[in-house]
Amino acid sequence: MKLRCYKNSDIKKGTRVLVRVDANVPIKNGRVVPEGDFGRIKQSLPEIQNLLKHGAQVTLMTHLGDPGGRMIKDLSVAPIARYYGRLLGMKVKIGGNGPVTMLENLRFNAGEEKNDPRFARELARHGDVFVNNAFAVCHREHASVSAITKLLPSFAGELLVREVTELSRSPKQPLVLVMGGVKLSTKLPLLERLLPQAQAALIGGGLAVTFLAATQKSLQLAGGEVSAAERRSAIQIMECFGNKLLLPKDFVVRSSLRKIQVITANELHGRQTILDIGPAAMRRFSSVLDQAKSVIWNGPMGVVEDRVARRGTVELARAIGRIKSARTVIGGGDTISFLERQKLIDGFSFVSTGGGAMLAFLGGESMPGIKPLVIK
Ligand code: ADP
Ligand code: MG
Numbered sequence: 001m002k003l004r005c006y007k008n009s010d011i012k013k014g015t016r017v018l019v020r021v022d023a024n025v026p027i028k029n030g031r032v033v034p035e036g037d038f039g040r041i042k043q044s045l046p047e048i049q050n051l052l053k054h055g056a057q058v059t060l061m062t063h064l065g066d067p068g069g070r071m072i073k074d075l076s077v078a079p080i081a082r083y084y085g086r087l088l089g090m091k092v093k094i095g096g097n098g099p100v101t102m103l104e105n106l107r108f109n110a111g112e113e114k115n116d117p118r119f120a121r122e123l124a125r126h127g128d129v130f131v132n133n134a135f136a137v138c139h140r141e142h143a144s145v146s147a148i149t150k151l152l153p154s155f156a157g158e159l160l161v162r163e164v165t166e167l168s169r170s171p172k173q174p175l176v177l178v179m180g181g182v183k184l185s186t187k188l189p190l191l192e193r194l195l196p197q198a199q200a201a202l203i204g205g206g207l208a209v210t211f212l213a214a215t216q217k218s219l220q221l222a223g224g225e226v227s228a229a230e231r232r233s234a235i236q237i238m239e240c241f242g243n244k245l246l247l248p249k250d251f252v253v254r255s256s257l258r259k260i261q262v263i264t265a266n267e268l269h270g271r272q273t274i275l276d277i278g279p280a281a282m283r284r285f286s287s288v289l290d291q292a293k294s295v296i297w298n299g300p301m302g303v304v305e306d307r308v309a310r311r312g313t314v315e316l317a318r319a320i321g322r323i324k325s326a327r328t329v330i331g332g333g334d335t336i337s338f339l340e341r342q343k344l345i346d347g348f349s350f351v352s353t354g355g356g357a358m359l360a361f362l363g364g365e366s367m368p369g370i371k372p373l374v375i376k
Contacts, residue, residue, distance in 0.1 A: 001168055002375045003156035010129060010153065013055030018127025018152065019048065020144050022134035022353065023062040023080045032083040036340035038351050040136065041080070045087055047133045047157040052099055059126045060084065060092075061103040061144055062134070069110030077105050112143045115368075120147035133157025135164075136353050138369030139360035145369035156373045159353065164370065166350045167361050171294035172327065173199070178285075178316065180205030181299025181332060182221065184233045186356055189363025194296070195241040202246050202285045204277045204301035204312060210234050211247055218270045222303045246288065250278030252302065252309060260308050275309035276302030282312060286319040295320055295328040297335065298359060304338045314342055321347025331358035 011017060021044045026033040035042055051058050065075045078094060081102040085092035092100045103126065106112040111119025120143040124130075130152040132138070137145050138160070148154070156164075175198045179187055184207055195201060203211055206221050213219040213226040214234035220226075238245060250264050253272040262278045277285075289295060297320065301312035317339050320328050330336065330345075331352030339345045352358040361367060 001164055001370075003161050003164060003370070003373045004154070004375050005158075005161060006129065006131065006155040008054070010155070011051065011054045011056050015054070015056050016059065016126065016128045017051050017056045017131055018059050018061065018123065018129070018148070019051070019131045019157065020134045020137070020148075021060050021062050022136040023060070023077070023084075024064050024136075025080070027064070027074075027079050030079050032079050036337075036345070038336060038340055038345055038353075040353055041083060042087070043159055043353055044133055044157075047131070047159060048084075048088065048100065050158070051131070056099075058100045059103060060100065061106055061123065061126075063107040063112065063137070063142075063144075064105045065107070067105060067107050069107065069113065071104075071108045075105050075108075077102060106142075106144050113140075115141045115143050115147045117143075117147050117150070119143045120151055123148055124151040127152055130154040131157045132369055132373065133159045134369070135160050136355065136357050138354070138367045139357045139365060141368040146372070149372035154373060156370075160370070160373075163352060163354060163358075164361075166329070167352065167358065169327075171197070171296070173197070173294070174292055175199060175294040175296070176289055176292040177201040178289075178295060178297035178320075179203055179207050179299055180301045180313070181334060182206035182223065184210050184230050184237075187298065187359055188233050188237070189365050190296075190298070190359045191237055191241070191363075193364045194362065195237075195244055198244060199292070200244050200246050200288055201241070202288060204248060204281070204285075204316075205299050207299065208248050208251075208277065209274050211238065211245065212265065212268065214238070219268055220270055220273065222273050222275070246284065248277040248281030249284065250280045252276040252278055252311070254308075275306060277312040282315050282319075285316060289316075289319050289323055292323060292326050295323070295326055296362065297328070297330045298332040298355070300332075300335050300338055304334070310338075310342075313338065314344065317342070317344040317347065331355060 214231040302309035
């Protein structure tokens with residue numbers, strides 16, 4: 001898959017370039033929570049700097065959170081503009097007139113998520129050309145990703161090109177998938193597409209609970225019930241690929257008396273909160289990973305927001321860091337921000353900026369943001 005990139009003749013001094021970035025990052029007390037090296041904003045900087053070198057006039061646009069088509073003051077992108085300003089060493093303002101300016105949160109307008117051509121026309125007024133550098137939203141049919149490409153000459157930014165190139169490489173065998181986190185439905189396409197060629201899928205996190213709940217028990221996710229639809233998805237996957245799924249043999253749980261315990265899968269019941277995979281599961285997963293030549297990982301093994309539930313994810317990242325000569329790919333907002341804080345992200349061959357987008361791309365789903373940029 002080859003993407004259309006701009007050439008020197010496309011961008012000259014004064015060309016107005018509208019750039020879709022993914023700067024949907026946590027904000028606290030009106031400030032961007034400092035990002036690590038793999039932060040979405042930091043990774044989007046080289047493209048902007050390159051455009052500035054060409055003499056372009058850059059307008060950045062992103063969504064932030066989920067305001068649902070209404071203006072919500074706390075979700076203004078003003079702190080993001082200030083953060084870009086600091087990193088680029090210049091003033092960046094919403095609607096300012098410097099070399100880099102920013103548009104307000106795209107999702108303040110209901111047209112964004114409806115892929116409304118009228119909203120896309122409003123956006124298009126800010127540029128002569130459009131550059132998409134936001135892989136993380138390319139699986140969404142939104143105005144700033146999809147409809148806009150019908151109105152302006154459109155190009156892929158370097159971050160998008162890198163994601164597509166890296167994620168298109170066919171995995172060497174044996175391939176081991178590692179899946180955790182929640183919402184099996186979002187991970188289904190990837191599992192269905194890659195399980196036929198994978199040696200195994202190591203299942204942890206809320207996903208393991210979903211699989212166990214589907215067949216045997218009424219188990220609770222930390223966030224509540226496993227829905228009927230999720231159960232059906234789990235059964236469907238187990239029917240086709242049951243022999244390749246590796247579920248944890250033990251878990252860390254919080255009992256109804258708030259005691260933290262390690263128990264076997266057989267001892268699980270509905271009144272416990274399942275927090276993490278246990279040490280036996282960890283050892284088993286590590287030994288499978290030792291044989292792998294490719295690893296694709298999405299989703300934490302436990303409720304990593306909770307101090308007592310971090311071990312599984314940390315140990316797994318260490319195990320993956322130790323495998324020799326394997327290509328290891330990781331993606332997912334929660335997984336990456338956690339491993340970055342733990343200083344464990346350097347052990348991976350490729351860190352994707354996409355969570356849902358990586359799952360969709362690897363799952364062979366249609367990518368409304370990428371399709372219009374493919375050179376046929
Ligand atoms: P990513 O953002 O990396 O794609 P997900 O969004 O799928 O990952 O999942 C991350 C979430 O999964 C975390 O908030 C974590 O608390 C949750 N999680 C992990 N293990 C469990 C569990 N056993 N029960 C409920 N939630 C879990
Ligand atoms: Mg997530």
